[in-house]
Amino acid sequence: xxxxxxxxxxxxxxxxxxxxxxxxxxxxxxxxxxxxxxxxxxxxxxxxxxxxxxxxxxxxxxxxxxxxxxxxxxxxxxxxxxxxxxxxxxxxxxxxxxxxxxxxxxxxxxxxxxxxxxxxxxxxxxxxxxxxxxxxxxxxxxxxxxxxxxxxxxxxxxxxxxxxxxxxxxxxxxxxxxxxxxxxxxxxxxxxxxxxxxxxxxxxxxxxxxxxxxxxxxxxxxxxxxxxxxxxxxxxxxxxxxxxxxxxxxxxxxxxxxxxxxxxxxxxxxxxxxxxxxxxxxxxxxxxxxxxxxxxxxxxxxxxxxxxxxxxxxxxxxxxxxxxxxxxxxxxxxxxxxxxxxxxxxxxxxxxxxxxxxxxxxxxxxxxxxxxxxxxxxxxxxxxxxxxxxxxxxxxxxxxxxxxxxxxxxxxxxxxxxxxxxxxxxxxxxxxxxxxxxxxxxxxxxxxxxxxxxxxxxxxxxxxxxxxxxxxxxxxxxxxxxxxxxxxxxxxxxxxxxxx
Numbered sequence: 001x002x003x004x005x006x007x008x009x010x011x012x013x014x015x016x017x018x019x020x021x022x023x024x025x026x027x028x029x030x031x032x033x034x035x036x037x038x039x040x041x042x043x044x045x046x047x048x049x050x051x052x053x054x055x056x057x058x059x060x061x062x063x064x065x066x067x068x069x070x071x072x073x074x075x076x077x078x079x080x081x082x083x084x085x086x087x088x089x090x091x092x093x094x095x096x097x098x099x100x101x102x103x104x105x106x107x108x109x110x111x112x113x114x115x116x117x118x119x120x121x122x123x124x125x126x127x128x129x130x131x132x133x134x135x136x137x138x139x140x141x142x143x144x145x146x147x148x149x150x151x152x153x154x155x156x157x158x159x160x161x162x163x164x165x166x167x168x169x170x171x172x173x174x175x176x177x178x179x180x181x182x183x184x185x186x187x188x189x190x191x192x193x194x195x196x197x198x199x200x201x202x203x204x205x206x207x208x209x210x211x212x213x214x215x216x217x218x219x220x221x222x223x224x225x226x227x228x229x230x231x232x233x234x235x236x237x238x239x240x241x242x243x244x245x246x247x248x249x250x251x252x253x254x255x256x257x258x259x260x261x262x263x264x265x266x267x268x269x270x271x272x273x274x275x276x277x278x279x280x281x282x283x284x285x286x287x288x289x290x291x292x293x294x295x296x297x298x299x300x301x302x303x304x305x306x307x308x309x310x311x312x313x314x315x316x317x318x319x320x321x322x323x324x325x326x327x328x329x330x331x332x333x334x335x336x337x338x339x340x341x342x343x344x345x346x347x348x349x350x351x352x353x354x355x356x357x358x359x360x361x362x363x364x365x366x367x368x369x370x371x372x373x374x375x376x377x378x379x380x381x382x383x384x385x386x387x388x389x390x391x392x393x394x395x396x397x398x399x400x401x402x403x404x405x406x407x408x409x410x411x412x413x414x415x416x417x418x419x420x421x422x423x424x425x426x427x428x429x430x431x432x433x434x435x436x437x438x439x440x441x442x443x444x445x446x447x448x449x450x451x452x453x454x455x456x457x458x459x460x461x462x463x464x465x466x467x468x469x470x471x472x473x474x475x476x477x478x479x480x481x482x483x484x485x486x487x488x489x490x491x492x493x494x495x496x497x498x499x500x
Contacts, residue, residue, distance in 0.1 A: 029454030031391040032325045032362025034070040039093040046096035064119045067387020076127035083109035089141035099141030120460040124188030133160035154206045156197045164227045165210030174238040181242045188247035195279045224278035245486045251294040266314040268306045285321045298329035300336035320359025323394045334376025361394040393488040404483045406491040419468040435483035445476040
């Protein structure tokens with residue numbers, strides 16, 4: 001299988017004749033443009049509802065203007081909850097004390113779902129599956145799973161972890177995920193890179209007890225990998241059983257295996273998913289257990305141990321059997337100079353690779369605040385160059401490929417607020433076929449109407465109207481409206497010509 005991938009990759013690459021410059025500025029119609037909003041750094045701790053909402057509104061508005069179309073919002077840091085849960089205690093990363101509800105009371109996840117959808121963005125609930133206590137946490141609530149079942153957890157490097165070898169832990173984490181998906185209108189369930197703990201030299205993982213119970217004489221490394229494989233499969237099944245349209249994605253560490261460990265590994269020298277974290281990411285892709293993959297390729301181009309150029313090409317070659325998005329480190333990207341142009345940072349080089357390699361369908365920015373703060377001009381470049389047109393989400397036909405009905409009664413109307421294009425939602429028999437968003441395209445007189453051209457996409461909106469830019473009523477424009485379901489399958493187009 002892996003040799004076949006090598007030959008296939010070489011054949012595909014040979015077909016690419018687009019120059020690097022063109023790749024930088026092309027306008028893909030479909031592209032995942034995500035950003036992680038984390039809680040583990042303590043940015044929300046004890047600041048209160050009003051301050052947190054005000055800051056999130058500010059950030060979401062800037063991210064929307066910068067073309068971000070998906071938010072990965074951290075809602076579970078250490079077996080806790082930044083949402084109303086009957087299974088786990090309120091997070092100290094929200095209220096300052098684990099188990100204490102917010103006051104004034106509110107539900108950050110429910111609020112974020114509304115805010116993201118109002119801006120035409122997806123929202124993915126991001127959970128850390130195995131971490132039960134961070135290094136900085138000094139007390140756990142009495143309702144915490146690890147307090148109630150300490151025998152199912154172990155300590156490693158001052159962290160407390162749910163033992164991945166215990167079936168009860170897998171079942172509990174899946175129940176947490178099912179609860180989130182059941183009660184919140186999220187578009188995805190997302191987990192990060194923490195599986196078995198990152199290794200500390202000379203410190204063994206203390207899982208002798210679970211290995212004795214469940215190892216059944218297998219090689220311990222293989223047993224650990226199978227524990228994580230089983231969890232990934234069960235978590236996918238748990239999400240699908242509740243809402244089949246909710247995406248399940250993972251953001252693993254950026255190195256799968258080094259060449260010194262495996263002939264087909266990357267020419268790198270660092271921690272390995274397969275060997276050190278027991279995360280067989282390629283198997284999850286090949287088996288179809290995940291819907292998207294965001295490897296954290298946070299290093300710069302030219303890094304001696306883990307070169308970005310080497311890694312993105314490796315993942316493009318081996319890991320694009322499911323939509324592949326690249327985890328981009330904003331601060332490191334703008335910190336390092338281009339190897340070909342010392343007068344600029346590495347953003348243009350990385351974007352050229354991201355958009356020029358087969359199988360790569362987008363990126364996710366680590367972290368959202370760095371984009372919001374326009375670190376190194378990163379946000380400006382997204383807004384004015386790379387994301388200057390909106391983009392739809394990549395398709396996932398294995399989940400759903402049926403397009404919704406087309407918008408009805410599309411009509412421009414002159415109002416006191418200006419010229420507004422109105423339409424009505426299509427009829428749908430099932431929730432999967434309902435219109436979640438609408439795509440609006442704009443074509444000048446004489447331009448061929450081709451909605452495959454992303455440069456004509458002007459809006460992705462949950463609304464059934466759009467204010468048009470009226471000038472003098474003499475210029476003729478053709479507007480096209482399509483309906484998008486929850487997987488952003490696109491309906492047939494409805495055209496309307498307007499003089500503006």
